[in-house]
Amino acid sequence: MENLVISDFKLGIIAGGQLGKMLVLAAANWDVKTLVLDREDHCPASDVCTRFVKGDPHSFEDVYNFGKQVDMLTFEIESVNIEAVKKLKAEGIRIHPDPGALEIIQDKGMQKHFYQKNRIPTARFQIFESEDSIKEAIGDGTISFPFVQKLRTGGYDGRGVAVIKSPADMHLLLKGASVIEEKIQIAKEISVIAARNQRGEVRCFPVVEMVFNEEANLVEKLICPSSIDSEKQQEAITLATQVIEAFELQGLLAVEMFLDKEEKIWVNESAPRTHNSGHHTIESVITSQFEQQLRAIFNFSLGSTHLKLPAVMINLLGEPGYEGDVKYEGLTECMAIEGVKFHLYGKKISKPYRKMGHATILGTTIERAIERADIVKNQLKITAWQKQS
Numbered sequence: 092m093e094n095l096v097i098s099d100f101k102l103g104i105i106a107g108g109q110l111g112k113m114l115v116l117a118a119a120n121w122d123v124k125t126l127v128l129d130r131e132d133h134c135p136a137s138d139v140c141t142r143f144v145k146g147d148p149h150s151f152e153d154v155y156n157f158g159k160q161v162d163m164l165t166f167e168i169e170s171v172n173i174e175a176v177k178k179l180k181a182e183g184i185r186i187h188p189d190p191g192a193l194e195i196i197q198d199k200g201m202q203k204h205f206y207q208k209n210r211i212p213t214a215r216f217q218i219f220e221s222e223d224s225i226k227e228a229i230g231d232g233t234i235s236f237p238f239v240q241k242l243r244t245g246g247y248d249g250r251g252v253a254v255i256k257s258p259a260d261m262h263l264l265l266k267g268a269s270v271i272e273e274k275i276q277i278a279k280e281i282s283v284i285a286a287r288n289q290r291g292e293v294r295c296f297p298v299v300e301m302v303f304n305e306e307a308n309l310v311e312k313l314i315c316p317s318s319i320d321s322e323k324q325q326e327a328i329t330l331a332t333q334v335i336e337a338f339e340l341q342g343l344l345a346v347e348m349f350l351d352k353e354e355k356i357w358v359n360e361s362a363p364r365t366h367n368s369g370h371h372t373i374e375s376v377i378t379s380q381f382e383q384q385l386r387a388i389f390n391f392s393l394g395s396t397h398l399k400l401p402a403v404m405i406n407l408l409g410e411p412g413y414e415g416d417v418k419y420e421g422l423t424e425c426m427a428i429e430g431v432k433f434h435l436y437g438k439k440i441s442k443p444y445r446k447m448g449h450a451t452i453l454g455t456t457i458e459r460a461i462e463r464a465d466i467v468k469n470q471l472k473i474t475a476w477q478k479q480s
């Protein structure tokens with residue numbers, strides 16, 4: 092595959108958010124040209140890619156025309172026009188991950204069926220066409236409280252998911268075709284990013300653990316190594332390997348899992364791409380997730396996933412109460428702390444809770460890294476030049 096890395100090789104990336112930007116930067120280390128398709132002129136990848144193409148990843152024409160200009164197509168998001176990528180594949184364009192895996196993952200219902208068929212442990216589920224059919228099933232006892240509702244398509248970052256604990260939560264029920272899942276008694280949420288090349292070689296990154304802020308009910312930080320015992324970590328890695336092999340996927344697959352209170356691991360969902368839970372790999376692992384995606388899709392040997400240093404990742408969100416031209420307060424102080432690495436996505440406007448960047452914080456021990464991350468969290472404020480009343 093070495094002959095793919097030549098000066099005029101064009102890698103097409105669908106969507107140019109922060110993950111796309113970091114993939115472009117990794118490709119720039121090799122002799123690979125990058126074309127990025129995104130709806131927004133000023134998306135994070137637009138300034139760093141070789142050529143930016145404005146277009147909608149959901150539009151058949153935009154995706155098809157974009158695919159015709161590149162030698163290989165890959166993705167930053169899974170929500171893309173599937174008919175266009177299927178047609179491009181039929182016309183001989185190399186697409187990784189394969190449209191077949193993408194199509195299953197796009198639909199949470201098909202994804203759950205896939206796990207069931209492949210004997211991957213996942214929360215018990217049923218599929219419903221509408222809100223009314225869910226209400227009916229509650230009425231006749233087919234569904235019992237508590238449960239989790241997920242829209243089959245279009246959800247992300249918790250949007251499209253409703254946790255219905257009791258009849259009092261019924262107003263939270265979402266409209267649309269959904270998966271209804273048994274609510275798992277979660278002890279920890281963890282993730283493993285697996286990579287697989289065309290030869291079937293698989294490598295997984297170390298387990299990452301999400302640490303929640305109980306008060307805000309938000310993920311506050313991601314830590315690696317995880318605090319769960321090493322046998323359980325190995326089990327999670329074995330599961331992620333099984334999932335990527337079941338999909339026969341060439342590329343990267345981020346597998347989100349739950350460790351329940353009885354120490355059983357369940358696969359929640361997978362993303363066929365780089366993932367927030369792999370941000371830290373840029374600084375803390377021998378091979379970053381972005382380089383690994385390139386290695387996998389170009390069918391090179393996969394890189395070492397050895398953790399060089401413990402790491403914490405925190406998201407940098409816009410402060411509530413501010414909207415306008417972004418202003419970073421406390422950056423100078425935070426830069427003075429050892430092991431703090433900022434990634435600012437270049438979004439011009441800050442809004443309450445908008446994800447403006449992330450920081451990876453390294454330490455010789457995970458405790459040290461967590462201490463430093465907590466300082467950054469308290470000191471860095473992303474506000475705007477004019478305060479809104």
Ligand SMILES: Nc1ncnc2c1ncn2[C@@H]1O[C@H](COP(=O)(O)OP(=O)(O)O)[C@@H](O)[C@H]1O
Nearest residue numbers: 214239246247248249250252272273274275360
């Ligand atoms: N079966 C479940 N039991 C308990 N909590 C769940 C379950 N499914 C999802 N959740 C909670 O909802 C969150 C979002 O669900 P997820 O399926 O990962 O959707 P998204 O695509 O928004 O990431 C999970 O990270 C977890 O906290």
Ligand SMILES: [Mg+2]
Nearest residue numbers: 248249347360
């Ligand atoms: Mg998720």
